[in-house]
Amino acid sequence: MLSMKSQYAFKALTYLSEKFNEGPVLISEIAAKKKIPIKFLESILLELKKADILDSKKGKGGGYFLKQKPEKVKVSTIIRLINGPIAMLPCVSLYFYERCKNCNEKHCGLHDMMIQVRDATLNIVENRTLKDLLV
Amino acid sequence: MLSMKSQYAFKALTYLSEKFNEGPVLISEIAAKKKIPIKFLESILLELKKADILDSKKGKGGGYFLKQKPEKVKVSTIIRLINGPIAMLPCVSLYFYERCKNCNEKHCGLHDMMIQVRDATLNIVENRTLKDLLV
DNA sequence: TAAATAGTCCACAAACTTGGTAGGCTATCA
DNA sequence: TGATAGCCTACCAAGTTTGTGGACTATTTA
Numbered sequence: 001m002l003s004m005k006s007q008y009a010f011k012a013l014t015y016l017s018e019k020f021n022e023g024p025v026l027i028s029e030i031a032a033k034k035k036i037p038i039k040f041l042e043s044i045l046l047e048l049k050k051a052d053i054l055d056s057k058k059g060k061g062g063g064y065f066l067k068q069k070p071e072k073v074k075v076s077t078i079i080r081l082i083n084g085p086i087a088m089l090p091c092v093s094l095y096f097y098e099r100c101k102n103c104n105e106k107h108c109g110l111h112d113m114m115i116q117v118r119d120a121t122l123n124i125v126e127n128r129t130l131k132d133l134l135v
Numbered sequence: 136m137l138s139m140k141s142q143y144a145f146k147a148l149t150y151l152s153e154k155f156n157e158g159p160v161l162i163s164e165i166a167a168k169k170k171i172p173i174k175f176l177e178s179i180l181l182e183l184k185k186a187d188i189l190d191s192k193k194g195k196g197g198g199y200f201l202k203q204k205p206e207k208v209k210v211s212t213i214i215r216l217i218n219g220p221i222a223m224l225p226c227v228s229l230y231f232y233e234r235c236k237n238c239n240e241k242h243c244g245l246h247d248m249m250i251q252v253r254d255a256t257l258n259i260v261e262n263r264t265l266k267d268l269l270v
Numbered sequence: 271t272a273a274a275t276a277g278t279c280c281a282c283a284a285a286c287t288t289g290g291t292a293g294g295c296t297a298t299c300a
Numbered sequence: 301t302g303a304t305a306g307c308c309t310a311c312c313a314a315g316t317t318t319g320t321g322g323a324c325t326a327t328t329t330a
Contacts (some may be wrong), residue, residue, distance in 0.1 A: 002223050004318065010245050011238075027277075033235040046278070059327030060275050075248065086324055088137050102148075103172045109268030110145050113210065113259065120255035124248065133244030139289065155321070162306075175290055193306050194298030 006083040007037045017070035017130045024063030070130035086116040141218040143171045152205035159198030186216050205265035222253040239269045
């Protein structure tokens with residue numbers, strides 16, 4: 001399951017996608033409109049900025065804004081950044097791979113099945129962007 | 136990601152599938168062969184028994200065994216029981232549904248996408264059984 | 271240049287989950 | 301009746317999640 005933090009991140013990013021090209025948006029505005037605890041949102045946005053998804057401006061007229069067009073930001077990127085691995089097992093993860101202890105990946109039915117699950121999921125989240133989240 | 140508990144459950148169930156129709160298997164044997172902390176395994180097996188996946192016999196010659204043939208036990212059942220929801224959002228879960236707060240499911244792109252992810256995953260785990268985990 | 275604005279950074283903490291451990295109880299079998 | 305083996309309850313350390321508080325810094329504007 002996606003954490004609350006991830007859900008907040010998607011809400012904020014959706015809001016910023018709607019306001020793309022309208023200049024910086026205040027943290028407080030996003031927090032109020034999307035009902036997200038402001039200090040928590042603050043840290044999420046900062047994390048997204050450090051990952052080059054967002055940029056910000058300080059002072060009056062400042063705020064946060066998308067660094068790229070919404071259609072350039074893949075859903076999978078956000079999930080990996082804020083939520084972590086997409087795969088259901090470490091031994092099957094592309095970006096967070098870890099070897100199985102006491103389990104031979106060559107002869108593991110669970111492993112094989114979880115690769116299929118991973119690929120089915122990736123086929124969706126790698127091909128959707130923030131733009132696709134807008135209605 | 137699947138918890139350690141879930142991974143242990145699958146290892147134990149795989150072992151019991153291999154030994155299906157060979158009579159009860161000791162907790163201690165499963166723990167030793169699959170390198171699972173014995174007391175932790177004990178609680179997992181008990182949970183599987185209460186969910187009618189396993190049955191057990193006490194006393195000498197006792198142990199745990201599958202209540203049904205391996206091909207009758209769906210992978211999805213085990214995941215839901217030990218790990219929880221398969222969907223990435225509560226508002227999209229079939230067995231653990233919870234309404235989104237501050238989010239209209241009718242007009243939510245994230246919601247729609249996560250339904251697709253859920254269905255792609257279910258298409259696999261609902262159609263695989265313990266038998267498919269054997270190599 | 272001072273004041274107001276708005277993001278940045280650091281520290282902390284309550285609540286919950288995970289991954290166990292300890293020890294006694296109960297049923298079964300020889 | 302004694303050994304065996306699962307059942308049950310309680311507990312616990314560590315890590316993660318979901319935040320909060322407060323000071324600091326950069327920017328804009330009067």
